[in-house]
Amino acid sequence: MFASIVSYGLAVGAVYALIGITYNVMFSASRVFSFTAGMLGMLGGVLGALFIAKMGLPAIVGLVLVLACGAVIGLVTELLTVRPVLKSIEQHLYVLSTLAFALMVQQLTAVEWGTEAQPFPRLIPIGPGWLDQQFWLPMLACAVTIVGLELLYRKTLIGRAFLAIAEDSYAARALGLPETQLRMASFALAGVIGTLAGFTGAEMLLAFFGNQSILNFYGFVPVALGGMGSNRGAVVGGLALGLFQQAANFLVGGIFAAVAVFAVFIIVLLLRPEGLAGASTARRV
């Protein structure tokens, strides 16, 4: 039982962590919290099942197509819901515009794909047992994403430009960095990461339109606790959340797990609004 708690917990945790990173990537480039993170996770599973199980494409082609769709949806998100309201960011209209867009996509999925959870195809025939791909695939995806992002941010010019925008977009613009293009690139990247999370986690979570709101919340918890914009916080928080949830599920039942996560979330935010590892706030007057 211990092995199954750990393997399942870490796997779910890796999905949460990836969704958390999706929030971060969008936030860093635009100061926008986007409700589309959970949607991307949901789409990763549904589109994967559509391409591979329904249309019979090879797994690798399916994966590439899913990630490409993610990137396109990321771009659409930026164009349709973020750019028009960026000027009045103080009014927080982006909360509503991204929510509206995410809901439209979710309903479209519900109508076209169906409201029943459907199985996701096995990609690699190892297992069953704790070596089963459904457990290590999300963890691998998480590791690859983290390493990839580190390399991108530290080693490449475009990555440093991302960091500059995240640090101080005003100064970065004054230096002549193309903020708009970088923002679009960030949203496309977030689309890829989000759908990757959904794709690799879908054998566990199934291809289900209802995953959207679950991933939206549980993917946000590690970000809120770890501090906005911190990918390290998102990974640590995500894995811890996954383990805690599974342990509680096995030991005391699902109700307690859900309530406990929510209680911890509220209490931490009340005590430290900037997150456990986050920095403090800006000047108001």
Add this chain to the structure above:
Amino acid sequence: MTDTSAPAQPVRALSLARIEGALPWIALGLVGLLLPLLDDSYIGVIAQRAFIYWILSAGLNLVVGYAGQIAIGWVSMLTLGAYTTAALTAGTATPAWHPYLALVAGGAVGALFGVIVGLPALRLRTFYFAMTTLGFATIVTQVALAWKEVTGGGVGTPGPVFPWPFDPGWGFYYFCFILAALATWMTANLASSRFGRALVAIRDAEVAAEASGVAKPRLLVAVFLFAGALGGVAGGLFASLQSYITPDAFTFEMSVLFFIAILIGGRGSILGPALGTIVLTVLPEFAAPLVQWSTFLYAALLLLIVLIIPGGIADLLDYKNRRPLERHREIVPRPELLARVLDRRTGGEVLSLANVELSFGGVRAIAGLDLEIRPGEVHGLIGPNGSGKTTTLNVISGYYAPEAGQVRLGDAVLPPRAPHLRADYRIARTFQTPRLIGGASVLDNVMIGGTIDGQGSFAESLLTLPRHRRDEKRLREAAMLALAVVGLDQLAAVRADRLQHSELRFMEIARALMLRPACLMLDEPAAGLSADEIRRLGALIVAISRQGTAVLLVEHHADLIFDICDRVTVLNLGKVLAAGTPAEIRSHREVVSAYLGA
């Protein structure tokens, strides 16, 4: 005497507007009252659903439309209320309760959880709070599914049946109707009270609300309590209307419906969201083939509203505020009315800073500052950019805690980091960029300044008890008088975001006067004013100080400073470079070389 009486005309115009505003409600009420004459149970059920949704949305409207908190998962209150009422009536967890008592319990549970979910909003805004309500809605549904003994799990549980006089059928219809009318009445009362104005102020200009003494946590907790209770009651009624409830009945889409109804209606309106709720409840009944697309269409509608008309229906209906204002307006303050606004008793205390120090990182913004602002005097604070003028103001206002030293008013040490407590000490201020409550009228903007003088409680305002009405009358009269003093009384009913920049500066002064300040701090009040306006402003400031108020004036216009100040302090690099009478300062060698120029 005739010229010292404040013009009453705008007040009359306001009460006329109130009668005009009541007409749609009377029409809606008549339709609701007479609908049973059709004797069509299908229409009856739709109407009951609209009433029930509105009971929830009326409360949610205060949270979303007035306080500007994005509570997207408020359906959880409906779920909680429904299951509480149903489970208590059925007696699955306790001995069976009487249905009406169970409904009250549903409201109480809604109120409790409304506060719990609302807590994060006290410290965090927007997305975090939106997420909390969303997460809570998800969790409530999960618990309803899992807690089989009480909720029946996925199979569900029967809803309560209310006995006579509100038994199923038209009895229950009138029950819903009465409660919906009650909810409307109470939220309308609250919205037009000082609490409602404070909510809008928190939404549009939180800093100004704080400076006026609005205690945000207490106010928001009260609003969440009320909105949660209405949601819980709506839930109990919903369970009865459905006659059988399962967790599937409380989808997140429903939450979106409530939310969108409010946004379509427009923020800061009650009629708009009510119409929005009715339309969104009724619409799917006429478009049966579109039912599975309804959420998609709601979401698309939300996106369109956000992108195209963020103001909602209420903005489109607000024809009065589209009438052009007079083009060449002149602000003519009437300082002679000041004696009626300020009573001399409130002044008389010295505001003093003793050896105050504050640094930001490695920068010493204030390095050992002593300052004394005496009642009845205008004290100028000047200095080059970055010399610490505004920082000094912010220390006095309580935004920053000094690292050393104290700020006192008379003998009392002012608590650091508590800007919302400054109003209690009768310390008022204006801001470098005017903090206006854009969606509210000029009169409302000024009335905010008198918040701490209100005596009635939140509950008294909900029910318009006498103390609430006295508060309102007094605040309105005082605000009209303050507006007459600064010369804006003709614009009292105009929406504040339509004023010119110079008018906003005078409006802020009127708001500050509402506090009958012992100390008034003005942060660059002359910036952006014409030469004529600066002259009138100067006369007004002097007149205010002669009533016994200590005035601290931060300003860059050297002429104004030397014209009206009794005492001037020059700051440089966070220290006092020179202090004295204007004449002394003007001839001070270092000041001339460092700041004024030869």
